Amino acid sequence: MSTLIIENLVAGIPGKQILNGINLTLNSGEVHAIMGPNGAGKSTLSGVVMGKPGYVVHSGSVTLDGVDLLALPAWQRAQAGLHLILQYPTEVPGVHLDDVIREAYVSRGRDTSTLDAEIVAEAARIHFDMALVERSMNVDLSGGEKKRNETLQLALLKPKFAILDELDSGLDIDALRDCARRVEAATQEDNLGVLVITHYARLLEELRPDVVHILAAGKIVKSGGPELADELETTGYAGLTQ
Amino acid sequence: MSSIALYPGVVLPTAEEEIWRYSRIEELSLDSYVAGLLENQIDAPADVAGIVTQGAAVGECGVAMPIPVDAFAEINAIHCSGAHADIITVKTERGKSYASPVVITRTLSVSGLLAAPRLIIDAAENSEVTVVEHFLSADDISSLIAPVVEIRAAQSARVTYIAINELGNKTWKIAHQQSLGERDSTTRLFTVALGGDYARVRTEARLVGIGATTQQVALYFADKTQMHDFRTLQTHIAPRTSSDLLFKGAVQDTAKSVYTGLIRIEHEAHGSQAYQTNRNLTLSHGAWAESVPNLEIETNDVKCSHASTVGPIDDEQRFYLESRGIHPDIAERLVVLGFFNEVLERLPQIDVVSGLRAKVAAKLHAGAK
Numbered sequence: 001m002s003t004l005i006i007e008n009l010v011a012g013i014p015g016k017q018i019l020n021g022i023n024l025t026l027n028s029g030e031v032h033a034i035m036g037p038n039g040a041g042k043s044t045l046s047g048v049v050m051g052k053p054g055y056v057v058h059s060g061s062v063t064l065d066g067v068d069l070l071a072l073p074a075w076q077r078a079q080a081g082l083h084l085i086l087q088y089p090t091e092v093p094g095v096h097l098d099d100v101i102r103e104a105y106v107s108r109g110r111d112t113s114t115l116d117a118e119i120v121a122e123a124a125r126i127h128f129d130m131a132l133v134e135r136s137m138n139v140d141l142s143g144g145e146k147k148r149n150e151t152l153q154l155a156l157l158k159p160k161f162a163i164l165d166e167l168d169s170g171l172d173i174d175a176l177r178d179c180a181r182r183v184e185a186a187t188q189e190d191n192l193g194v195l196v197i198t199h200y201a202r203l204l205e206e207l208r209p210d211v212v213h214i215l216a217a218g219k220i221v222k223s224g225g226p227e228l229a230d231e232l233e234t235t236g237y238a239g240l241t242q
Numbered sequence: 243m244s245s246i247a248l249y250p251g252v253v254l255p256t257a258e259e260e261i262w263r264y265s266r267i268e269e270l271s272l273d274s275y276v277a278g279l280l281e282n283q284i285d286a287p288a289d290v291a292g293i294v295t296q297g298a299a300v301g302e303c304g305v306a307m308p309i310p311v312d313a314f315a316e317i318n319a320i321h322c323s324g325a326h327a328d329i330i331t332v333k334t335e336r337g338k339s340y341a342s343p344v345v346i347t348r349t350l351s352v353s354g355l356l357a358a359p360r361l362i363i364d365a366a367e368n369s370e371v372t373v374v375e376h377f378l379s380a381d382d383i384s385s386l387i388a389p390v391v392e393i394r395a396a397q398s399a400r401v402t403y404i405a406i407n408e409l410g411n412k413t414w415k416i417a418h419q420q421s422l423g424e425r426d427s428t429t430r431l432f433t434v435a436l437g438g439d440y441a442r443v444r445t446e447a448r449l450v451g452i453g454a455t456t457q458q459v460a461l462y463f464a465d466k467t468q469m470h471d472f473r474t475l476q477t478h479i480a481p482r483t484s485s486d487l488l489f490k491g492a493v494q495d496t497a498k499s500v501y502t503g504l505i506r507i508e509h510e511a512h513g514s515q516a517y518q519t520n521r522n523l524t525l526s527h528g529a530w531a532e533s534v535p536n537l538e539i540e541t542n543d544v545k546c547s548h549a550s551t552v553g554p555i556d557d558e559q560r561f562y563l564e565s566r567g568i569h570p571d572i573a574e575r576l577v578v579l580g581f582f583n584e585v586l587e588r589l590p591q592i593d594v595v596s597g598l599r600a601k602v603a604a605k606l607h608a609g610a611k
Contacts, residue, residue, distance in 0.1 A: 050565055053557055078567035090562035094580030094587075103576065104566040136580065137562075153566065 001028045002065050002081065002160045004193060009060035011048045017058065018044045020218035026161060028191040031184075033204055033229060035197075036215035037237040042197045043087060045215070046165040050084040051077050064161065079108060081160030085150045087169055092137040097149065100137065101156050122155045126178045144175030151179040155186060161193040162186075168203040180206030201229040248272060248356075252316050261312075264500045264532055265471055266440045270414070275386050277326045278355030280348050284330070287342040290371070294344055295331045302331055302362055306392035306422040311444065314358075314416045318390040321358035328359040334369035334399070343372040343592050350379035350387060350413060361391040365399035365427075372402040374594050377437075381410035390418045395427035397451065402430045402590055406598070409437035411468065417443045423483070425451030432589055434598055435462040435470050436605060442471035449476075449483035449511075460489040461585040461598075463605055464497035464529075474503040476518065478511035478544075487518045490585050492578060493529035494607070502534040507544050515545040522552040523581055525606075578606055 004026045012018035018041045026032050036042050048055045049062050051074035062069045069077050092100075098119060105112045123130055128148040138146050147167055154162055164183065168176055184207050186192040196207060204212075204226065212228040213220045216237065222228065254270065255262045286294045303322045310316065322329055332344055348359055363373055375391060387409070395401045401421070409415055415438045421429040435441055447456035462470040470493075476485040491499050505516040522531035535548040555577050563573035582602055589595045 052561055052565075073564070073570070074561060075564040075567055075569055075573070078565055084565050086562070090558045092559045092562060092577060092580055094583030095563075095576050099576060099580075100563060100566055100568070103563075103568045103572055107567050107569055107572070136583075157566065 001191070002193065003027050004082075004161045005061075005063050006049065007061045009048065009062065010058040011055055011060070012044065012058070013054060014056055018218050019048065021060070022218075022220060024213065024220065026193045026195055028160065028193045029187050030211070031187060031194045031196060031207060031209045032211045032213060033196045033198060033209040034213050034215050035199065035201075035229065035232060038199070040215045041218040042215055043165055046084055046163045046197055049163060050074055050082060075107070078159070083154055083157060083159035083162040085147070085154060085162065085164045085167055087166040089138045089146045089150050091139045093139055095137050096135070097133050097137060097153070101153065104157055118156060119152075122152050125155070126151055126182045127174075128152055143170030144172045147171055147179050148175055151182050155182055158186075158190050159192070161195065163195045163197065165197045166199065167196065168198055168200060176203065177206055183207055201233045204229045248277060249317050249320055252313050252320070254313050261473055261502070265442065266469055269440070270386075272356065275354055275356035277321065277324075278352065278357055279326055279328055280350045280355075280357040280359060280387065282328070282330065282359070283347040283349070285345040285347070290340045290342050290344050293332055293334055293340070293371070295333070297327070297329060302329065303360060304392070305362060305364055306394040307390075307420050311418055311420070314388040315390055315418050317356070318358040318360055318388050318418070322360055326358070328357065329362065330359070331362045331364065332371060332373050333364045334366050334371050336366040337368045339370035340372070343374055343590070345374045345376065345594055347376045347378060348389070350383050350385050350409070353382070353384045355385040356388065357385065358388040358390070360389070363391070363393040363401055363403060365393070365395045365401045367396045368398040370400040372404070372590055372592070374404045374406065374592070376406045376408070376594060377415065378408050379410040379413045382412060383410050384412040386414040386416070388416050391420070393421040393429060393431075395421065395423050395429045395454075397425045398427060399424070400428045402432070404432040404434070404589065404595070405443070406594065407433070407435040407437050407441055408601075409441065411437070411466065412439050413437070414439055415441040419443060419445040421447045421456065423447065423449045423451060423454035423456055425480075426453040427451060428455045430457045430459070433460040433462070435460065436601060438468060438470070440469045440471065442473070444473040446475035446477060447485060448479060449485065450479045452480045452482055454480060454483045456485045458485070458487040458489075459585055459588050460491070461582055461602070462489070462491040462499060463494070463582070463602055464491070464499055465494040465605055467496055469498040469500075471500045472502070474501070474518075476503075476505045476516050478507040478514045478516060481511055482513040483511060484515045485517070488585065488588070489520045490522075490581060491531065492523040492525055492581070493531050494525040494605075496526070496528040498529070499531045501532065501550075502536070503548070504536045504538060505546055505548065506538045507541060507546070509540045512541045512543045517546070518548040520550045521581070523578060524552065524554050525578065575603070575606060579603060
């Protein structure tokens with residue numbers, strides 16, 4: 001079993017502190033949801049943990065099985081077992097999914113001899129059109145296709161922990177179900193630990209959280225079971241962040 | 243300005259002229275060269291063997307070049323009528339499509355020469371042909387090549403021309419490409435520039451017949467102290483003509499590149515559309531690229547757009563690949579090769595083209611700053 005621990009994380013962008021001391025422990029196979037209003041620091045948290053350029057860490061730590069992730073560049077955090085699905089997946093013109101996955105496999109010392117078959121099988125599982133796999137990464141894909149593409153990469157790379165930053169944004173109901181179910185399956189098949197960041201509870205109907213955290217003004221103000229998400233639907237954030 | 247002993251009457255331009263701005267023309271001294279010839283090899287399979295002629299009459303020159311262009315085109319014309327004439331003509335038959343490409347390899351193997359070969363592609367009505375002109379020299383060959391290609395596409399003809407520059411790093415090239423598209427014709431002018439010390443291409447697609455279409459596409463990649471210099475013209479003369487230009491380049495080390503492009507839509511060319519895109523990657527701090535797009539429109543009812551960018555590899559693209567566990571050097575290679583893929587995918591998939599991706603990759607030293 002693996003554990004991702006975020007302790008007293010204080011971070012932001014140059015000149016502006018956004019996260020004011022985050023504490024969170026995530027174990028393999030668990031799903032934790034982080035919910036919060038716009039501006040609470042949800043995307044900052046995912047960017048800081050993955051090592052996205054542009055963020056500054058002031059204090060605190062993020063460790064994966066005792067490895068200090070904050071000391072590593074992004075590519076080594078990924079190799080340590082962390083995966084990020086961005087809210088707005090980046091377009092990389094002329095670079096195809098299989099090129100990326102092949103290099104990602106090679107960098108992990110994995111065998112690539114069955115990669116093509118793995119891609120076909122995973123694409124079928126989340127109803128991702130193989131014709132789209134041939135396209136440039138995220139170029140000319142709809143919102144739903146982009147998130148299917150992201151989920152496909154997650155399924156192939158089999159990380160220990162995944163951060164899903166607003167996987168549900170801009171997603172039609174079918175794509176939402178396909179992506180959420182695939183992630184849910186990975187928590188069981190591969191013991192994937194998931195930190196799912198979302199504004200709305202609807203994603204959590206398909207991807208059932210073990211723990212729900214409410215993030216407001218850069219701090220986790222409340223944690224509880226799945227019922228906390230339902231409570232949010234009725235009371236809104238105002239009632240919970242007082 | 244004095245004219246040159248070798249070429250009486252020819253006056254070299256200066257960098258004061260807009261079309262030569264940013265160029266290295268001031269470094270050129272024609273006195274360091276003597277007129278000479280390069281070696282030609284023509285690969286024309288059976289179906290195209292009969293349409294290629296070497297040593298055509300000087301009268302053939304100028305089918306697609308009614309207007310004097312510049313000093314180097316003049317020099318080329320002087321060569322065509324003298325002892326150093328080097329003219330290859332590809333002349334198609336009406337209504338015939340040729341499946342095999344004509345591949346002309348032009349090799350410079352002597353230093354101190356000025357060679358000025360000419361290629362004439364004259365495509366008869368409703369014919370289709372592909373011609374590749376491949377320029378080669380070894381790294382220590384310090385010579386100047388001033389090639390001209392002129393292309394006439396008669397009504398409904400379809401011509402694809404591909405210039406590949408793999409010249410050595412001391413060779414200069416100052417080239418001119420000119421196409422003339424008649425009614426409903428399609429002309430495609432591709433350039434892949436990897437070599438040369440200073441390598442310049444002026445390329446003009448003139449659309450003189452109603453409904454004519456043209457594409458101008460280039461990939462250029464300069465490293466060390468190389469400079470690639472492109473001047474493009476999309477000239478719409480007839481109504482309902484369309485042009486599409488995509489030039490993508492990268493500069494590495496202290497290399498330089500220049501792109502200036504003009505879309506010109508003349509008074510009669512209503513209902514036309516013209517697109518122009520130039521994108522440049524600067525892969526090292528010491529590298530430099532300039533991009534200057536221009537429009538000149540003399541009529542209404544046209545669709546035009548131009549886009550131009552110069553900059554380093556996008557941080558978000560790099561991060562995206564790194565976040566998959568890919569080393570930054572490999573992420574950078576993927577992004578650059580992806581950038582060029584858009585051009586490579588547009589090129590006809592023939593033998594001489596298929597090795598280009600690997601040549602681009604070999605030139606790229608990942609992680610260069």
